[in-house]
Amino acid sequence: MKEVKQRSTCPVSTSLDVLGDKWTLLILRDMVFAGKSTYGQFLQSAEKMATNVLADRLAVLESQGILTKAVAADKKSKFTYRLTEKGVDTVPIIIALILWGTKHCPTAVDLGLLEELQSGKDAAIEKYQRLAREKALA
Amino acid sequence: MKEVKQRSTCPVSTSLDVLGDKWTLLILRDMVFAGKSTYGQFLQSAEKMATNVLADRLAVLESQGILTKAVAADKKSKFTYRLTEKGVDTVPIIIALILWGTKHCPTAVDLGLLEELQSGKDAAIEKYQRLAREKALA
DNA sequence: CCTTTACACTTGCAAATCGCAAGTAAATAT
DNA sequence: ATATTTACTTGCGATTTGCAAGTGTAAAGG
Numbered sequence: 166m167k168e169v170k171q172r173s174t175c176p177v178s179t180s181l182d183v184l185g186d187k188w189t190l191l192i193l194r195d196m197v198f199a200g201k202s203t204y205g206q207f208l209q210s211a212e213k214m215a216t217n218v219l220a221d222r223l224a225v226l227e228s229q230g231i232l233t234k235a236v237a238a239d240k241k242s243k244f245t246y247r248l249t250e251k252g253v254d255t256v257p258i259i260i261a262l263i264l265w266g267t268k269h270c271p272t273a274v275d276l277g278l279l280e281e282l283q284s285g286k287d288a289a290i291e292k293y294q295r296l297a298r299e300k301a302l303a
Numbered sequence: 304m305k306e307v308k309q310r311s312t313c314p315v316s317t318s319l320d321v322l323g324d325k326w327t328l329l330i331l332r333d334m335v336f337a338g339k340s341t342y343g344q345f346l347q348s349a350e351k352m353a354t355n356v357l358a359d360r361l362a363v364l365e366s367q368g369i370l371t372k373a374v375a376a377d378k379k380s381k382f383t384y385r386l387t388e389k390g391v392d393t394v395p396i397i398i399a400l401i402l403w404g405t406k407h408c409p410t411a412v413d414l415g416l417l418e419e420l421q422s423g424k425d426a427a428i429e430k431y432q433r434l435a436r437e438k439a440l441a
Numbered sequence: 442c443c444t445t446t447a448c449a450c451t452t453g454c455a456a457a458t459c460g461c462a463a464g465t466a467a468a469t470a471t
Numbered sequence: 472a473t474a475t476t477t478a479c480t481t482g483c484g485a486t487t488t489g490c491a492a493g494t495g496t497a498a499a500g501g
Binding site: 203204205216217219220240242243244 | 447448449450451452
């Protein structure tokens with residue numbers, strides 16, 4: 166039961182107590198936008214996160230109720246991570262990061278997603294939250 | 304000229320390369336929502352960040368063009384930090400964190416701001432960006 | 442049955458970062 | 472001249488990270 170230290174009661178601070186590092190939101194990004202759900206899939210991302218850091222972050226995310234861990238349907242030696250509603254609710258944060266990065270970090274590019282976001286952010290947020298919820302039930 | 308290592312070209316990742324830690328967004332929060340602008344003011348926040356970490360983050364934020372540093376109008380021994388447009392554009396990220404923290408971290412409370420956000424997020428984003436811009440010009 | 446592979450971690454260790462306390466330096470105030 | 476304010480810098484032990492290698496369990500192959 167990985168515990169998180171709370172530095173203050175400010176909601177920005179408490180959010181960062183859990184999400185404020187270089188890796189956690191990348192895991193959530195992979196779940197929401199790349200449909201990933203297993204340890205092995207998370208390791209394959211372009212950013213190459215270390216195995217021990219991934220294991221640690223998954224444990225924190227699980228203990229914070231942001232995702233759930235269950236034995237996979239096909240293999241008993243495999244686990245499937247799924248987003249909870251608390252996890253689905255991080256979509257607006259990730260989308261805000263995408264918009265900021267795309268606008269201000271010139272080398273940051275994204276396929277069709279950017280167009281979709283620029284032509285209607287709220288619609289995109291709802292779409293990806295719906296998709297994430299459907300995946301969570303599957 | 305503090306340099307930031309870019310892990311990939313994904314916009315979420317590049318944003319986190321700069322903003323992804325426990326302190327950076329708290330500095331920006333203090334500038335946007337508490338009107339702070341000096342080293343001493345940042346140190347007084349409830350989260351009690353270490354002096355060397357603050358100095359480091361301010362240097363990164365300045366080198367990334369998120370804020371500017373200038374000698375204060377009243378005192379030559381004092382500096383004033385101001386947000387650039389790139390800095391003002393982090394407001395939606397901070398607001399997304401406020402909404403998530405308030406909804407999912409029970410101890411995270413906020414005075415009147417929450418009500419304001421719930422009754423119109425986009426209006427609130429525009430309001431605080433406008434206020435931040437006005438302060439940046441002052 | 443026995444061996445190999447796939448998958449999900451765990452461990453060990455050097456390097457980087459953090460948190461804390463104290464010290465430095467320049468500009469004001471007294 | 473002395474003290475204070477403001478903004479850092481420095482030193483150091485503790486924590487966290489990144490990298491490589493090892494462990495354990497379940498399925499698959501021979």
